[in-house]
Amino acid sequence: MRILIVEDEHMVAKALSRMTREIIGPDLRLLETVECVSDADEFLTDHEVDVLMLDLNLGGESGFDLLAGMVARNFQTIIVSANTDQALTAFEYGVVDFVAKPFTEERLKQALGKLGGAGQGNKHTGAGKAQFLGVRHAGKTQLIQVADIVRLKADDKYCEIILKNGSNFFHEKSLGQLMLLLPDNFQRIHKSHGVNLLETQALKSFPGSKYELQCLSGEHVPVGRSYLSALRERVD
Template sequence: MNILIVEDESRIAKRIERLTRAIFGNALQSLKHIDNLSEALQFIENSTLDLVLLDLNLNGDNGFDLLKTAVSQSFHTIVISAYKDQAITAFEHGVLDFVPKPFNRERLEQALQRTITKAKIESSAIKFLAVKKRHRIQLIPITEVVYIKGAGVYTELFLTDGHKELHDKSLEKLEQLLSPAFERIHKSYLVKLSEIKEIVVRSGSKYRAELKNGERVPIGRTKYKDLKARWF
């Protein structure tokens, strides 16, 4: 695990670092602490990370300026902040967890364990997927996403208007963040259940989901029964 802590209070940063080292142990490869927004943004753009632990108030700068960049990247983001009223907005943008200050070891450990167990967020509130564009971040509303296809370490978002967008997160990471409205119907596909028009069964136990836009995507043999039960 390569982890970045973005926190302007030295005392709190040291506590987060101490607990993070204790929780991850030998799995921790690198741990970096930065106390300001501009340096953190630069570090993120030039580093390979697995997780960012982010405060939302950085010496008066708004951590959401960094959060919108962070959630578009390949890694997960966990917010650690006293601004509890910002929790819903943070989840809407695609953070893995929001740990309110003051926090204890158990609450931080619960958040960090999500990066290890890859468990889904039970009540996902995500409303956007942040996509990197040239010199900007575009927020794609979840309502516009029909299905998502794995493309190596990246994913392709297929939208209602027929356009396709590339996202830096893997299919596994997006699956953790998305609501139950999306189903993993194949090792390479996440599909919004409401977009399925029909399940097509062909000889040789080959299954396809026909979508409302006319496209057909494969259904894995091991996924067929669960999908059929949920879809009907």
């Protein structure tokens, strides 16, 4: 696992590094600490990371402006902040977890655990609280309403997002990563497909145990065999 810490409080950064090292152990391939967002941007141009640990209040800088930019990237974000009153908003922006300062090693372990465990196994339902998704479009970050999303389609390591109005966006996160952020009305129904259940109409079966989920828009999305039983539980 590759982790970048953005924290301007020296002792806090020190504690985060120490605990992260202890929690992840030999799987930790990269751990870097920077003090501000511009340094983080610089680092990210040359390095790939899996997790960003971010302080929302970096000495006068507003956290949400940079958060919108960060959550559009291909890594997951964990907020480590003193301002717990911003937690709800942070989740809406699509962060995996919000760790309040001062924190314990157990709490940090729990946050990091979400990344490794979820999205695999039988859990195919959205596990997050995101209300918006930041997408990078023409070099700028744009926020789209999660409620406007009809379905998601995996495209290599990226993900295509199809909206109600027919427009589509590419997100740098994988389908699996996005399912961690999206709320539970999102369901993964195929290795390469996820849908917003609120935007679906009917589950249709075809000869040869083939199933398709019909969307309100009229589109048909294939349902993977191993995803069928979980989907049935949700739609019946």
